[in-house]
Amino acid sequence: QLQASGGGLVQAGGSLRLSCAASGRTFSSYAMGWFRQAPGKEREFVAAISWSGAVTYYADSVKGRFTISRDNAKNTVYLQMNSLKPEDTAIYYCAAASKLYSDYGPGDGMDYWGKGTQVTVSS
Numbered sequence: 001q002l003q004a005s006g007g008g009l010v011q012a013g014g015s016l017r018l019s020c021a022a023s024g025r026t027f028s029s030y031a032m033g034w035f036r037q038a039p040g041k042e043r044e045f046v047a048a049i050s051w052s053g054a055v056t057y058y059a060d061s062v063k064g065r066f067t068i069s070r071d072n073a074k075n076t077v078y079l080q081m082n083s084l085k086p087e088d089t090a091i092y093y094c095a096a097a098s099k100l101y102s103d104y105g106p107g108d109g110m111d112y113w114g115k116g117t118q119v120t121v122s123s
């Protein structure tokens with residue numbers, strides 16, 4: 001029901017835009033989040049957005065570089081990633097939650113998960 005796309009290989013300093021498309025149901029009333037998991041590490045929160053798009057939260061590690069947004073008419077959430085660093089390399093996942101929190105940690109409170117998309121940043 002949620003499918004992330006847009007990942008790829010990019011050089012440090014570059015940009016990527018991830019998309020998370022929903023199908024089968026509407027997620028316009030859900031808070032949406034992006035998470036990532038690097039090899040050998042725990043999954044971690046990246047960014048979240050309220051159902052209306054009016055409120056956003058970011059992990060300190062991406063604040064000022066990443067921007068989360070949504071288009072409810074298209075049932076899609078985006079993650080614009082600028083000034084990418086090698087430490088941003090991970091599989092990125094989108095997820096939906098009935099409640100918005102400023103930090104979901106590893107994402108245990110999320111209700112729906114999508115398949116991930118690989119982001120690799122070379123130095």
